[in-house]
Amino acid sequence: KAGVTQTPRYLIKTRGQQVTLSCSPISGHRSVSWYQQTPGQGLQFLFEYFSETQRNKGNFPGRFSGRQFSNSRSEMNVSTLELGDSALYLCASSLSGQRSGANVLTFGAGSRLTVL
Amino acid sequence: AQSVTQPDIHITVSEGASLELRCNYSYGATPYLFWYVQSPGQGLQLLLKYFSGDTLVQGIKGFEAEFKRSQSSFNLRKPSVHWSDAAEYFCAVAFTGGGNKLTFGTGTQLKVEL
Numbered sequence: 199k200a201g202v203t204q205t206p207r208y209l210i211k212t213r214g215q216q217v218t219l220s221c222s223p224i225s226g227h228r229s230v231s232w233y234q235q236t237p238g239q240g241l242q243f244l245f246e247y248f249s250e251t252q253r254n255k256g257n258f259p260g261r262f263s264g265r266q267f268s269n270s271r272s273e274m275n276v277s278t279l280e281l282g283d284s285a286l287y288l289c290a291s292s293l294s295g296q297r298s299g300a301n302v303l304t305f306g307a308g309s310r311l312t313v314l
Numbered sequence: 315a316q317s318v319t320q321p322d323i324h325i326t327v328s329e330g331a332s333l334e335l336r337c338n339y340s341y342g343a344t345p346y347l348f349w350y351v352q353s354p355g356q357g358l359q360l361l362l363k364y365f366s367g368d369t370l371v372q373g374i375k376g377f378e379a380e381f382k383r384s385q386s387s388f389n390l391r392k393p394s395v396h397w398s399d400a401a402e403y404f405c406a407v408a409f410t411g412g413g414n415k416l417t418f419g420t421g422t423q424l425k426v427e428l
Contacts, residue, residue, distance in 0.1 A: 229414055240418060240419075240421065241416075241421075242418075246414045254412065288357055292414055297413050298411065299410055299414075300365045301408070303360070303414060303416065304360070305350075306357050307357045308357050
């Protein structure tokens, strides 16, 4: 059974550009969440999608956006990149998206973004 | 405010020694609790979780954790550490009604001396 697949694994952008990251969840998983990991801020929740709807959003500026497709694949976009956006972006999927929080998340290997 | 604290940033243990990594949370109710491990350049791998029931939970790779409600803690333990356990360990919490929004601790970097 394939795990959570994130592409690209590594990318370099310059300030002001935009970037799109892709996440393919485990087959059958309907919930996809995104996290940002930086040395300074640690792991921070970006947003969660379930059945193509954004269900929860973290405390990030509007430059960070995402979407989920009917096949549960998800993309996140960061516009007008800043140096501080350099990070490992992790995607996680879960079979169910119980609002209670009692869900098991499986993480991908991440997309490492470097902004120059 | 809801938060998760891992007080130890770095821990060094000798191979074969026991290990305990601390995790405390601040929340008015019982959250859902997780421990994840991250090796360099990799994503997060779930070690174990606590949702309800028996407060001592067993995970993969010989790890266990104990939920102590009175101390708001969920400490991770392993009786005998292997060199391959060197990694960064994250405690995470899902608060009731938060869906898949996990709040992570700052992580504990484990070094294993041979």
